[in-house]
Amino acid sequence: MTDFLVRRIARQPRGAMARIALGLALAVLALGIRLSLAPLIGMGAPFTAFLLAVLVAAVFGGVMSAITCTAVLAAGGVAMLAPFEQPVMLRRGLLSVTFFVASCGFVTWMVALLRAALAREVAAREAERLLKLELHHRVKNTLAVVQSLAHQTFRDTGDVTTARDHFDARLSALAGAHDLLVDSAWRPVTLDDLATQVLAPFRPADPARLVLDGPPTNIPSEVAVALVLCLHELATNATKYGALCGEQGRVRLAWALDDSGPRSRLELEWRETGGPPPKPSLREGFGTRLLSRALSSQAGAVSVLEMTADGARWRAGFEV
Known part of the structure:
Protein backbone atom coordinates (compact mmCIF):
# COMPACT_ATOMS: atom_id res chain seq x y z
CA MET A 1 0.00 0.00 0.00
CA ALA A 127 17.24 2.12 -11.42
CA GLU A 128 18.16 -0.31 -8.64
CA ARG A 129 15.71 -2.88 -9.99
CA LEU A 130 17.09 -2.57 -13.51
CA LEU A 131 20.65 -2.73 -12.18
CA LYS A 132 19.88 -5.96 -10.33
CA LEU A 133 18.36 -7.48 -13.46
CA GLU A 134 21.33 -6.36 -15.57
CA LEU A 135 23.80 -7.67 -12.99
CA HIS A 136 21.97 -10.99 -12.85
CA HIS A 137 22.06 -11.23 -16.63
CA ARG A 138 25.74 -10.37 -16.88
CA VAL A 139 26.76 -12.72 -14.08
CA LYS A 140 24.93 -15.58 -15.76
CA ASN A 141 26.60 -14.77 -19.08
CA THR A 142 30.03 -14.55 -17.47
CA LEU A 143 29.57 -17.84 -15.65
CA ALA A 144 28.48 -19.44 -18.91
CA VAL A 145 31.65 -18.16 -20.61
CA VAL A 146 33.84 -19.43 -17.75
CA GLN A 147 32.10 -22.81 -17.83
CA SER A 148 32.64 -23.06 -21.58
CA LEU A 149 36.30 -22.08 -21.22
CA ALA A 150 36.84 -24.70 -18.54
CA HIS A 151 35.06 -27.40 -20.49
CA GLN A 152 36.91 -26.69 -23.73
CA THR A 153 40.31 -26.20 -22.08
CA PHE A 154 40.31 -29.39 -20.03
CA ARG A 155 38.54 -31.57 -22.57
CA ASP A 156 40.69 -34.40 -23.91
CA THR A 157 43.85 -32.98 -22.35
CA GLY A 158 46.67 -35.19 -21.11
CA ASP A 159 48.68 -32.40 -19.49
CA VAL A 160 46.63 -30.95 -16.67
CA THR A 161 49.31 -28.45 -15.66
CA THR A 162 49.53 -26.93 -19.14
CA ALA A 163 45.75 -26.89 -19.45
CA ARG A 164 45.48 -25.12 -16.10
CA ASP A 165 48.00 -22.49 -17.23
CA HIS A 166 45.99 -21.93 -20.42
CA PHE A 167 42.79 -21.66 -18.42
CA ASP A 168 44.33 -19.13 -16.01
CA ALA A 169 45.57 -17.02 -18.93
CA ARG A 170 42.12 -17.03 -20.54
CA LEU A 171 40.48 -16.05 -17.27
CA SER A 172 42.96 -13.18 -16.92
CA ALA A 173 42.04 -11.97 -20.39
CA LEU A 174 38.37 -12.22 -19.50
CA ALA A 175 38.98 -10.27 -16.28
CA GLY A 176 40.80 -7.57 -18.25
CA ALA A 177 37.85 -7.25 -20.59
CA HIS A 178 35.51 -6.83 -17.65
CA ASP A 179 37.78 -4.18 -16.13
CA LEU A 180 37.63 -2.20 -19.36
CA LEU A 181 33.85 -2.56 -19.58
CA VAL A 182 33.34 -1.55 -15.95
CA ASP A 183 35.50 1.55 -16.49
CA SER A 184 33.25 2.48 -19.42
CA ALA A 185 30.08 1.74 -17.39
CA TRP A 186 29.27 -1.10 -19.80
CA ARG A 187 28.93 1.30 -22.67
CA PRO A 188 30.62 0.64 -26.03
CA VAL A 189 34.42 0.68 -25.89
CA THR A 190 36.82 1.59 -28.68
CA LEU A 191 38.39 -1.29 -30.54
CA ASP A 192 41.82 0.33 -30.25
CA ASP A 193 41.60 0.46 -26.43
CA LEU A 194 40.31 -3.10 -26.30
CA ALA A 195 43.05 -4.51 -28.52
CA THR A 196 45.76 -2.49 -26.78
CA GLN A 197 44.81 -3.87 -23.38
CA VAL A 198 44.47 -7.47 -24.55
CA LEU A 199 47.71 -7.52 -26.53
CA ALA A 200 49.82 -5.60 -23.99
CA PRO A 201 51.28 -8.77 -22.36
CA PHE A 202 52.32 -10.10 -25.78
CA ARG A 203 54.00 -7.01 -27.21
CA PRO A 204 57.58 -7.63 -28.33
CA ALA A 205 60.43 -5.22 -27.59
CA ASP A 206 60.10 -3.81 -31.09
CA PRO A 207 56.63 -2.20 -31.25
CA ALA A 208 56.71 -2.32 -35.05
CA ARG A 209 56.32 -6.09 -34.90
CA LEU A 210 52.78 -5.82 -33.52
CA VAL A 211 50.76 -3.13 -35.28
CA LEU A 212 47.16 -2.00 -34.77
CA ASP A 213 45.68 -0.28 -37.79
CA GLY A 214 42.13 0.99 -38.03
CA PRO A 215 39.82 3.99 -37.55
CA PRO A 216 38.21 4.87 -34.20
CA THR A 217 35.47 2.26 -33.82
CA ASN A 218 33.12 1.59 -30.92
CA ILE A 219 32.48 -2.03 -29.94
CA PRO A 220 29.26 -2.96 -28.11
CA SER A 221 29.84 -4.42 -24.67
CA GLU A 222 28.23 -7.74 -25.62
CA VAL A 223 30.81 -8.19 -28.41
CA ALA A 224 33.83 -7.05 -26.41
CA VAL A 225 34.19 -10.19 -24.28
CA ALA A 226 34.08 -12.54 -27.27
CA LEU A 227 36.53 -10.38 -29.19
CA VAL A 228 38.93 -10.28 -26.24
CA LEU A 229 39.00 -14.08 -26.07
CA CYS A 230 39.66 -14.31 -29.81
CA LEU A 231 42.54 -11.82 -29.74
CA HIS A 232 44.02 -13.45 -26.66
CA GLU A 233 43.94 -16.85 -28.35
CA LEU A 234 45.59 -15.48 -31.50
CA ALA A 235 48.27 -13.62 -29.56
CA THR A 236 49.03 -16.65 -27.38
CA ASN A 237 49.48 -18.86 -30.41
CA ALA A 238 51.60 -16.22 -32.19
CA THR A 239 53.86 -15.91 -29.14
CA LYS A 240 54.34 -19.64 -28.66
CA TYR A 241 54.33 -20.97 -32.21
CA GLY A 242 53.75 -18.14 -34.69
CA ALA A 243 55.14 -14.85 -35.87
CA LEU A 244 56.01 -13.51 -32.41
CA CYS A 245 57.98 -16.52 -31.22
CA GLY A 246 61.07 -15.56 -33.25
CA GLU A 247 62.88 -12.32 -34.03
CA GLN A 248 61.62 -11.56 -37.54
CA GLY A 249 57.90 -12.24 -37.55
CA ARG A 250 55.29 -9.51 -37.52
CA VAL A 251 51.60 -9.27 -36.70
CA ARG A 252 49.14 -6.73 -38.04
CA LEU A 253 45.64 -6.35 -36.67
CA ALA A 254 43.63 -4.21 -39.08
CA TRP A 255 39.99 -3.27 -39.12
CA ALA A 256 37.64 -1.19 -41.23
CA LEU A 257 34.07 0.00 -40.83
CA ASP A 258 31.70 -0.39 -43.76
CA ASP A 259 28.75 2.04 -43.61
CA SER A 260 27.37 1.30 -47.06
CA GLY A 261 24.62 -1.06 -45.86
CA PRO A 262 21.58 -0.53 -43.65
CA ARG A 263 23.77 -1.28 -40.62
CA SER A 264 27.46 -0.62 -40.10
CA ARG A 265 29.68 -3.66 -40.53
CA LEU A 266 33.06 -4.16 -38.91
CA GLU A 267 35.70 -6.18 -40.77
CA LEU A 268 38.82 -7.38 -38.91
CA GLU A 269 41.95 -9.18 -40.04
CA TRP A 270 44.74 -10.70 -37.96
CA ARG A 271 47.68 -11.34 -40.25
CA GLU A 272 50.99 -12.96 -39.31
CA THR A 273 54.05 -12.71 -41.59
CA GLY A 274 57.68 -13.80 -41.36
CA GLY A 275 57.01 -16.49 -38.81
CA PRO A 276 57.94 -20.19 -38.80
CA PRO A 277 55.77 -22.77 -40.56
CA PRO A 278 52.50 -23.15 -38.67
CA LYS A 279 52.05 -25.89 -36.11
CA PRO A 280 48.77 -27.68 -35.50
CA SER A 281 48.18 -25.96 -32.17
CA LEU A 282 45.68 -23.56 -33.68
CA ARG A 283 44.68 -25.76 -36.57
CA GLU A 284 42.70 -28.07 -34.32
CA GLY A 285 41.12 -28.00 -30.88
CA PHE A 286 39.96 -25.20 -28.64
CA GLY A 287 41.55 -22.30 -30.54
CA THR A 288 39.85 -23.17 -33.80
CA ARG A 289 36.49 -23.66 -32.15
CA LEU A 290 36.79 -20.40 -30.23
CA LEU A 291 37.78 -18.32 -33.25
CA SER A 292 35.01 -19.76 -35.37
CA ARG A 293 32.21 -19.64 -32.80
CA ALA A 294 32.89 -16.81 -30.33
CA LEU A 295 31.33 -14.14 -32.55
CA SER A 296 28.59 -16.34 -34.03
CA SER A 297 25.86 -14.70 -31.95
CA GLN A 298 26.39 -11.35 -33.68
CA ALA A 299 24.25 -10.36 -36.66
CA GLY A 300 25.89 -11.21 -39.97
CA ALA A 301 28.91 -12.79 -38.27
CA VAL A 302 31.57 -14.40 -40.47
CA SER A 303 34.81 -15.88 -39.11
CA VAL A 304 37.51 -17.61 -41.17
CA LEU A 305 40.86 -18.98 -39.95
CA GLU A 306 43.61 -19.86 -42.41
CA MET A 307 47.06 -21.27 -41.78
CA THR A 308 49.47 -19.81 -44.35
CA ALA A 309 53.18 -20.46 -44.74
CA ASP A 310 53.91 -17.29 -42.72
CA GLY A 311 51.47 -17.95 -39.93
CA ALA A 312 47.85 -17.59 -38.98
CA ARG A 313 45.40 -15.36 -40.79
CA TRP A 314 42.06 -14.71 -39.16
CA ARG A 315 39.30 -12.68 -40.75
CA ALA A 316 36.06 -11.81 -39.04
CA GLY A 317 33.12 -9.52 -39.74
CA PHE A 318 29.89 -8.64 -38.00
CA GLU A 319 27.34 -5.84 -37.72
CA VAL A 320 27.77 -3.22 -35.04
Missing part, protein backbone atom coordinates in the same frame (compact mmCIF):
# COMPACT_ATOMS: atom_id res chain seq x y z
CA THR A 2 2.83 2.37 0.86
CA ASP A 3 4.58 1.73 -2.45
CA PHE A 4 1.32 2.40 -4.29
CA LEU A 5 0.86 5.75 -2.55
CA VAL A 6 4.47 6.73 -3.19
CA ARG A 7 4.16 5.95 -6.89
CA ARG A 8 0.77 7.65 -7.14
CA ILE A 9 1.92 10.82 -5.40
CA ALA A 10 5.06 11.01 -7.51
CA ARG A 11 3.06 10.71 -10.73
CA GLN A 12 1.05 13.69 -12.02
CA PRO A 13 -2.07 13.41 -14.16
CA ARG A 14 -1.27 13.62 -17.86
CA GLY A 15 -1.93 16.97 -19.49
CA ALA A 16 -2.53 20.44 -18.10
CA MET A 17 -6.29 20.17 -18.57
CA ALA A 18 -6.46 17.05 -16.42
CA ARG A 19 -4.56 18.78 -13.60
CA ILE A 20 -6.77 21.87 -13.84
CA ALA A 21 -9.90 19.70 -13.85
CA LEU A 22 -8.73 17.89 -10.71
CA GLY A 23 -8.15 21.16 -8.88
CA LEU A 24 -11.52 22.51 -10.02
CA ALA A 25 -13.33 19.33 -8.95
CA LEU A 26 -11.75 19.38 -5.49
CA ALA A 27 -12.62 23.07 -5.07
CA VAL A 28 -16.26 22.49 -6.02
CA LEU A 29 -16.41 19.51 -3.66
CA ALA A 30 -14.95 21.56 -0.78
CA LEU A 31 -17.39 24.42 -1.43
CA GLY A 32 -20.31 22.00 -1.53
CA ILE A 33 -19.32 20.38 1.78
CA ARG A 34 -18.81 23.77 3.42
CA LEU A 35 -22.21 25.05 2.26
CA SER A 36 -23.92 21.87 3.47
CA LEU A 37 -22.43 22.45 6.93
CA ALA A 38 -23.48 26.11 7.03
CA PRO A 39 -26.76 25.46 8.93
CA LEU A 40 -24.74 23.77 11.70
CA ILE A 41 -21.62 25.94 12.01
CA GLY A 42 -22.60 29.14 10.23
CA MET A 43 -20.66 30.92 7.46
CA GLY A 44 -17.76 32.30 9.47
CA ALA A 45 -14.12 31.43 8.74
CA PRO A 46 -14.78 29.29 5.65
CA PHE A 47 -11.14 29.26 4.53
CA THR A 48 -9.91 26.98 7.31
CA ALA A 49 -11.86 24.04 5.89
CA PHE A 50 -10.53 24.67 2.38
CA LEU A 51 -6.84 23.97 3.15
CA LEU A 52 -7.45 20.22 3.07
CA ALA A 53 -8.78 20.44 -0.51
CA VAL A 54 -5.71 22.42 -1.62
CA LEU A 55 -3.44 19.89 0.08
CA VAL A 56 -5.10 16.99 -1.74
CA ALA A 57 -4.90 18.88 -5.04
CA ALA A 58 -1.20 19.58 -4.53
CA VAL A 59 -0.42 15.99 -3.55
CA PHE A 60 -2.26 14.26 -6.38
CA GLY A 61 -2.36 16.94 -9.08
CA GLY A 62 0.73 19.04 -8.68
CA VAL A 63 1.27 22.78 -8.62
CA MET A 64 -1.19 23.63 -11.40
CA SER A 65 -3.97 21.69 -9.71
CA ALA A 66 -3.26 23.35 -6.36
CA ILE A 67 -3.26 26.85 -7.89
CA THR A 68 -6.58 26.20 -9.62
CA CYS A 69 -8.10 24.88 -6.41
CA THR A 70 -6.77 27.86 -4.41
CA ALA A 71 -8.14 30.43 -6.86
CA VAL A 72 -11.61 28.89 -6.99
CA LEU A 73 -11.82 28.46 -3.21
CA ALA A 74 -10.58 32.00 -2.56
CA ALA A 75 -13.27 33.41 -4.86
CA GLY A 76 -15.89 31.13 -3.31
CA GLY A 77 -14.88 32.06 0.23
CA VAL A 78 -15.11 35.75 -0.53
CA ALA A 79 -18.60 35.22 -1.97
CA MET A 80 -19.64 33.33 1.16
CA LEU A 81 -18.45 36.17 3.43
CA ALA A 82 -20.05 38.97 1.36
CA PRO A 83 -21.65 41.39 1.69
CA PHE A 84 -19.26 43.32 3.93
CA GLU A 85 -21.57 45.68 5.78
CA GLN A 86 -18.87 47.14 8.03
CA PRO A 87 -15.26 48.22 7.37
CA VAL A 88 -14.11 45.85 10.11
CA MET A 89 -15.75 42.94 8.33
CA LEU A 90 -14.12 44.01 5.06
CA ARG A 91 -10.69 44.08 6.65
CA ARG A 92 -11.26 40.71 8.28
CA GLY A 93 -12.38 39.27 4.97
CA LEU A 94 -9.35 40.60 3.12
CA LEU A 95 -7.03 39.32 5.86
CA SER A 96 -8.70 35.92 5.72
CA VAL A 97 -8.26 35.71 1.96
CA THR A 98 -4.63 36.85 2.20
CA PHE A 99 -3.85 34.34 4.94
CA PHE A 100 -5.62 31.57 3.04
CA VAL A 101 -3.71 32.27 -0.19
CA ALA A 102 -0.39 32.50 1.68
CA SER A 103 -1.10 29.25 3.52
CA CYS A 104 -2.03 27.52 0.27
CA GLY A 105 1.17 28.79 -1.35
CA PHE A 106 3.24 27.38 1.50
CA VAL A 107 1.41 24.06 1.39
CA THR A 108 1.84 23.86 -2.39
CA TRP A 109 5.57 24.61 -2.12
CA MET A 110 6.11 21.97 0.57
CA VAL A 111 4.16 19.37 -1.37
CA ALA A 112 6.14 20.20 -4.52
CA LEU A 113 9.37 19.50 -2.63
CA LEU A 114 7.87 16.26 -1.32
CA ARG A 115 6.78 15.21 -4.80
CA ALA A 116 10.25 15.90 -6.19
CA ALA A 117 11.83 13.82 -3.42
CA LEU A 118 9.37 10.99 -4.03
CA ALA A 119 10.01 11.14 -7.78
CA ARG A 120 13.74 10.77 -7.12
CA GLU A 121 13.02 7.87 -4.78
CA VAL A 122 10.87 6.12 -7.36
CA ALA A 123 13.52 6.68 -10.04
CA ALA A 124 16.22 5.33 -7.71
CA ARG A 125 14.16 2.24 -6.96
CA GLU A 126 13.56 1.62 -10.64
